[in-house]
Amino acid sequence: MENTDQVHFQLSDYLMLDDDASEEDSRSSIIGGCPSQSPITLQKVAGDSVHEHTGATTPRSSHMKCKGGKKMKMDVGFRIAFRTKSELEIMDDGFKWRKYGKKSVKNSSNPRNYYRCSSGGCTVKKRVERDNEDPSYVITSYVGIHNHESPCVLYYNQIPLMVPDGWSLQSSHSSCNPHSIA
DNA sequence: CGGCTTTGACCAGCGC
């Protein structure tokens, strides 16, 4: 699937969407565990022009359907969206994702892809779509909180911390720090 | 053979 060996992207914006004011620890539990195993280049730019992107801020994103098409309001508690300059739509964030849907959305010429964390019992989902205005950017929206550690945490336990500040999302006590993980 | 991707269909919420 994605070849992360040559990933080069720039994290230009991130959008905090947790309307329930989740804990900062929650943030790090999603993306702080491990940004990537790849030699990626991260550049967190001061968000002076955060785009209000289609879908990224929709309140409907907190509604999930259960089997049979019925929607259920999930207690996702946390949402976050990144706008990333990347050649690849899929960033290797250390978690294993399983694609479960693809949809063309209005106001966007690019399809939106839906992924679910493939770890058993983990309900975290993410949407990935290319920026309609600038296809070189990818909008990645995470919904929910991982109830498990990133599979690559162990990997990071064995090497010096190389996680840029941008990935810690202002959380100085982030689990991003491998030493905080037993 | 198991896991993953693809893709069409289905459903409910929302706006008009």
Add this chain to the structure above:
DNA sequence: GCGCTGGTCAAAGCCG
């Protein structure tokens, strides 16, 4: 009330 839209399901096919 109706149509549009977004999100998910699930079967089929693909791949390692």
